[in-house]
Amino acid sequence: SSGETAGIFTPKQEDYQKVYDDIAKLLEEKDDYDDGSYGPVLVRLAWHASGTYDKETGTGGSNGATMRFAPEGDHGANAGLVAARDFLEPVKQKHPWISYSDLWILSGVCAIQEMQGPVIPYRPGRHDKDIVACTPDGRLPDASQGNKHLRDIFYRMGFNDQEIVALSGAHALGRCHTTRSGYEGPWTFSPTVVTNEYYKLLLNEKWSWKKWNGPKQLEDKTTRSLMMLPTDMAIVTDKTFKQWAEKYAKDEELFFKDFSNVIVKLFELGVPFAEGSEKMTLKPTNV
Ligand code: CCH
Incomplete structure (x- = not known):
């Protein structure tokens, strides 16, 4: 053996x-x-x-x-x-x-x-x-920032725009903890299953600033139980990032392939x- x-x-x-x-x-x-x-x-x-x-x-x-x-x-x-x-x-x-x-x-x-x-x-x-x-x-990235910061951080590691968007889909998983990052809540309704839900929610939900004493984060208008970080929002406000988010929202197989790579x-x-x-x-x- x-x-x-x-x-x-x-x-x-x-x-x-x-x-x-x-x-x-x-x-x-x-x-x-x-x-x-x-x-x-x-x-x-x-x-x-x-x-x-x-x-x-x-x-x-x-x-x-x-x-x-x-x-x-x-x-x-x-x-x-x-x-x-x-x-x-x-x-x-x-x-x-x-x-x-x-x-x-x-x-x-x-x-x-x-x-x-x-x-x-x-x-x-x-x-x-x-x-x-x-x-x-x-x-490591600072969640309070935007698209320029994401590029600064991930280009330093050697990634391109498509790769930044594919990596961000990991936020289908898990949650934020006030005791750790200061932010609160999960990104998706299935935080223990790998899916392309992150992109679907980013694109299809309406997001508004959460009214609370914590750091600036967004909540979904429908249930107010999900969250997005300012850096997550940059994935759909930046035109180049958004094109990839749309592909991954439509095609989970493509997301799985690119995420694995x-x-x-x-x-x-x-x-x-x-x-x-x-x-x-x-x-x-x-x-
Ligand atoms: Fe992330 N992430 N992440 N993230 N992250 C947090 C939690 C998770 C940022 C900020 C945060 C990636 C990219 C980014 C996971 C995987 C990845 C939290 C909450 C913050 C804040 C921490 C807490 O309070 O516990 C920012 C900014 C970026 C910028 O791009 C990438 C890339 C990956 C993996 C490929 C996972 C998984 C979690 C959930 C952890 C948990 O404990 O549930």
Whole structure:
């Protein structure tokens, strides 16, 4: 089975599948969290680990898991992600050979697939780094801003406009917490299932500013139970972004294909994979 040569453990696909299965099992067991799943917060952990990447300097990205350390873990954008890291700790204890960096990304892949999303090909090979590799604050997007800010942040990682819109569809999942970001509420009525509902709601609902003491956010006029951030609104007020939002609202299959491609790119930013390393497809639980 697993390759063991002179005490050096060389994990194979079947070993990653075991880790995947353990994360999936925990997701199923721990259903008393938020809307019934840790899935969304695991996706957010994997995204925030990756989204610090700067293509000019090659710093940041998922290779390092530096969010384990206080400077980066305490960045405002990362508030609440300790819930995801703690959720994964028993998995790390059971499979100590996997790096935190690879584990966090594997958990994002697992969460997306288990929440009925597209297949996300996975490639391991990340190594945990020391505290000195922590990225400076301010690399992740600020929800109070608009289209220029989105381009500044995502172009820095090497993404284009289409990719920005495809990535934003992740907000079909999960919710905002006043205790974390200050914002409140979910984007969709099915926050634990991957869908193209984010685009449909953005385009088809009427949105107005929520009247409250919190930060500026929008609410849907029909039920007033859903939310959009100012940055979400930029996806339909910017002409170029909007064209992609319209395509994804109409065609969930296209969204799934583009979302899978762009999230693989996100998860691999700045990772020096070994020569000849290959992506693997890990098997979802219920198919
Ligand atoms: Fe996001 N996101 N995100 N987001 N995000 C929040 C929650 C989630 C922004 C701001 C916020 C992406 C892009 C952006 C998820 C995935 C992605 C929250 C609420 C804010 C604020 C945090 C809280 O209070 O708990 C901004 C700004 C951008 C700009 O583009 C991208 C890209 C992804 C993934 C591909 C997920 C999932 C959540 C839900 C987390 C949860 O705990 O439910």
